[in-house]
Amino acid sequence: MREFWTSLASLMGVLAFCQGLLTTIFPPSFRYTFFKIFNRFSNYFSSYCYFDITEIDGVNTNELYNAVQLYLSSTAAATAASAGRLSLTRSLNSSAVTFGLAHNDTLFDTFKGVAIQWEHIVTERPSQSFSWRPVPDEKRGFSLRVKKSAKDLVLGPYLDHIMDRAGEIRRLNQDRYLYTNSRGGSMDSSRPGHPWEAVPFKHPSTFETLAIDPWRKAEIMADLKEFSNGESFYRATGRAWKRGYLLYGPPGTGKSSMIAAMANYLNYDIYDLEITEVSSNSELRKLLMKTTSKSIIVIEDIDCSIDLSDRQKDRHKHRPGLHHSLPSSDDGPSGPGSVTLSGLLNFTDGLWSCCGSERIFVFTTNHVERLDPALLRCGRMDMHIHLRECSFEALKILLRNYVGLEEEDLDLETVAEFETVVEKAGMTPADVSEVLIRHRRDRIKAVMELLLELKRRAEGGKGGRRGGGRVSSFEDQEEEEKRELEMMHINNNIANGDDQQKNEEKEKEGNVVLLHDEFYSNENDKKSN
Numbered sequence: 001m002r003e004f005w006t007s008l009a010s011l012m013g014v015l016a017f018c019q020g021l022l023t024t025i026f027p028p029s030f031r032y033t034f035f036k037i038f039n040r041f042s043n044y045f046s047s048y049c050y051f052d053i054t055e056i057d058g059v060n061t062n063e064l065y066n067a068v069q070l071y072l073s074s075t076a077a078a079t080a081a082s083a084g085r086l087s088l089t090r091s092l093n094s095s096a097v098t099f100g101l102a103h104n105d106t107l108f109d110t111f112k113g114v115a116i117q118w119e120h121i122v123t124e125r126p127s128q129s130f131s132w133r134p135v136p137d138e139k140r141g142f143s144l145r146v147k148k149s150a151k152d153l154v155l156g157p158y159l160d161h162i163m164d165r166a167g168e169i170r171r172l173n174q175d176r177y178l179y180t181n182s183r184g185g186s187m188d189s190s191r192p193g194h195p196w197e198a199v200p201f202k203h204p205s206t207f208e209t210l211a212i213d214p215w216r217k218a219e220i221m222a223d224l225k226e227f228s229n230g231e232s233f234y235r236a237t238g239r240a241w242k243r244g245y246l247l248y249g250p251p252g253t254g255k256s257s258m259i260a261a262m263a264n265y266l267n268y269d270i271y272d273l274e275i276t277e278v279s280s281n282s283e284l285r286k287l288l289m290k291t292t293s294k295s296i297i298v299i300e301d302i303d304c305s306i307d308l309s310d311r312q313k314d315r316h317k318h319r320p321g322l323h324h325s326l327p328s329s330d331d332g333p334s335g336p337g338s339v340t341l342s343g344l345l346n347f348t349d350g351l352w353s354c355c356g357s358e359r360i361f362v363f364t365t366n367h368v369e370r371l372d373p374a375l376l377r378c379g380r381m382d383m384h385i386h387l388r389e390c391s392f393e394a395l396k397i398l399l400r401n402y403v404g405l406e407e408e409d410l411d412l413e414t415v416a417e418f419e420t421v422v423e424k425a426g427m428t429p430a431d432v433s434e435v436l437i438r439h440r441r442d443r444i445k446a447v448m449e450l451l452l453e454l455k456r457r458a459e460g461g462k463g464g465r466r467g468g469g470r471v472s473s474f475e476d477q478e479e480e481e482k483r484e485l486e487m488m489h490i491n492n493n494i495a496n497g498d499d500q501q502k503n504e505e506k507e508k509e510g511n512v513v514l515l516h517d518e519f520y521s522n523e524n525d526k527k528s529n
């Protein structure tokens with residue numbers, strides 16, 4: 001053993017001597033050329049080639065390094081079980097843990113049948129005398145090893161694939177935003193002059209929680225998925241990569257909830273366009289230009305936001321002599337509510353609507369009959385979705401979500417009763433969920449109360465149908481409710497006197513829901529008498 005150590009020590013000594021000799025005898029330029037030739041020689045006989053991707057390229061951050069890091073984080077996650085050591089990170093406000101290659105560790109990836117080896121190389125950076133900007137203490141980089149025969153595949157399609165995948169991961173990890181426009185632009189000092197104000201979007205509505213007929217739900221989800229995966233289709237057909245959905249139906253049937261579910265399903269941002277805050281058609285265009293791709297642009301209650309008189313009238317409105325003076329451009333007059341129907345049509349379908357891509361337009365209304373046919377045509381509103389009062393299928397979803405009851409948990413008689421009355425009652429999902437929330441601590445009571453309410457309405461009570469036809473529209477009834485409540489307040493105020501009213505104001509506010517219910521039970525009593 002001792003002999004082995006002695007010979008090793010002498011070998012090291014000889015090597016050190018040779019190195020010293022090389023350094024002293026041969027000048028640096030000669031040594032450099034020697035090692036270059038030596039490397040070339042060894043590479044010539046190797047079947048692999050290597051590519052280094054350093055974190056900092058000169059003075060700039062290398063975008064490819066960041067992309068590779070993100071890409072390998074998802075590959076590492078997929079191979080977490082087989083990889084030896086992974087580093088885990090979780091950034092502030094993010095719900096996802098990111099995997100990464102630990103320092104000087106290796107990972108294997110395959111692309112189109114080609115094996116690729118990645119190594120994360122971290123070395124200490126020699127201390128620098130001066131730098132314009134702070135640089136990390138460590139020199140980081142990835143080394144890629146691949147067979148020489150696959151070099152072209154790696155430098156072309158594989159690196160493109162990495163960049164695309166990294167972009168996708170970045171988007172999924174990012175917080176999504178709900179944007180809204182306000183007159184004068186964003187108040188956020190970090191985005192001066194930006195027309196959209198943003199808040200993180202955290203709406204809990206999903207397609208699972210949405211109570212609509214399952215076949216309809218599946219149809220909408222498939223349409224959305226097809227749209228988001230349809231880049232090549234839209235390119236091949238020469239169509240702008242956008243789609244329009246019109247959601248219509250009575251209040252409380254889930255139009256806004258569906259928009260949130262769509263955004264959560266596709267991971268898109270939402271731009272909630274308040275059209276009454278837009279002062280001209282050109283401002284509308286500018287707003288559109290400032291939206292990003294992979295987003296849903298929403299105009300709620302479109303019939304209330306804009307004068308939907310036809311385009312003919314629209315044109316007359318802007319002709320000299322007919323109304324106010326002619327505007328200086330074809331932009332129409334400016335000021336609150338000055339966006340015209342043609343401005344809106346251009347917004348959804350004109351040349352400007354194609355700036356950016358992968359965008360969904362959603363309009364909602366309670367009165368589809370009030371909309372101009374031009375707005376409804378395919379290409380603008382491609383899919384018309386009618387959200388209606390609760391069906392039996394939708395009711396089952398609400399029972400499951402709110403009180404955790406499946407159809408099998410109910411006895412056959414109750415199920416049959418629900419089935420008979422639910423369509424006739426014409427209750428909206430919002431009404432049904434209200435009853436269930438009120439009694440959610442006692443599931444049996446919740447079911448009984450819901451059944452009672454449905455029967456009451458089916459027999460012609462609040463919001464119900466009588467003889468197969470609607471008593472009145474829901475909106476009318478809501479208006480009626482509000483008027484009656486106001487009347488009750490006024491009567492109370494008169495009876496109690498002003499001073500007393502001030503003292504009792506708080507108490508009454510808390511009782512509004514109760515008064516509302518009492519009002520209905522009184523109304524129903526009156527009707528049944």
Ligand SMILES: Nc1ncnc2c1ncn2[C@@H]1O[C@H](COP(=O)(O)OP(=O)(O)OP(=O)(O)O)[C@@H](O)[C@H]1O
Nearest residue numbers: 209210211212250251252253254255256257429430
């Ligand atoms: N189809 C539904 N599925 C699940 N929940 C619903 C549904 N419809 C309504 N709701 C519940 O009722 C509430 C009101 O619904 P939402 O605001 O989506 O109705 P809307 O159709 O947009 O009404 P409006 O026309 O007044 O804007 C929501 O908070 C949601 O919880």
Ligand SMILES: [Mg+2]
Nearest residue numbers: 255256257300
């Ligand atoms: Mg709504």
